[in-house]
Amino acid sequence: MDMSEMNRRAARVLEEWDPFAIGTDLYMTEIEDVVGALHELDDPSDLAKKIQLVYEFSFEKWIPLERCVEISYKLLALKFEAKCII
Known part of the structure; x- marks a missing residue:
């Protein structure tokens, strides 16, 4: 998997997450920001x-850190899969 595929998969994971149950179309900016952070953080x-x-910042609503940790593990698994496949 290359980085562009990783980005697409990460975006899909975040869309499906839908933390505020408002529909997947309303998170595009946040998804871009998180995918960018995924490249920087391990x-x-x-x-x-x-x-x-x-x-x-975007929704002025708080998400419990535990829920964010769960999704971060999923995203980092994609990242490490992309890095490990040559």
């Missing part, structure tokens, strides 16, 4: 905190 806690901040 620690699940750091990525989870970033996810929490991104969504809170």
Whole structure:
């Protein structure tokens, strides 16, 4: 899997997550921000905190960190899969 495929898969994971149950079409900016952070961060806690901040900034609603950690593990699994396949 190359990085563009990883980006597409990560975006799909985030769309399906739909943390506020408002529909997947309303998260495009947040998804782009989180996928960008995924390229920079390798620690699940750091990525989870970033996810929490991104969504809170946009929607002025708080997501429990535990939910963000769950999604961060899924995203990081995609990242490491992309890095490991040559």
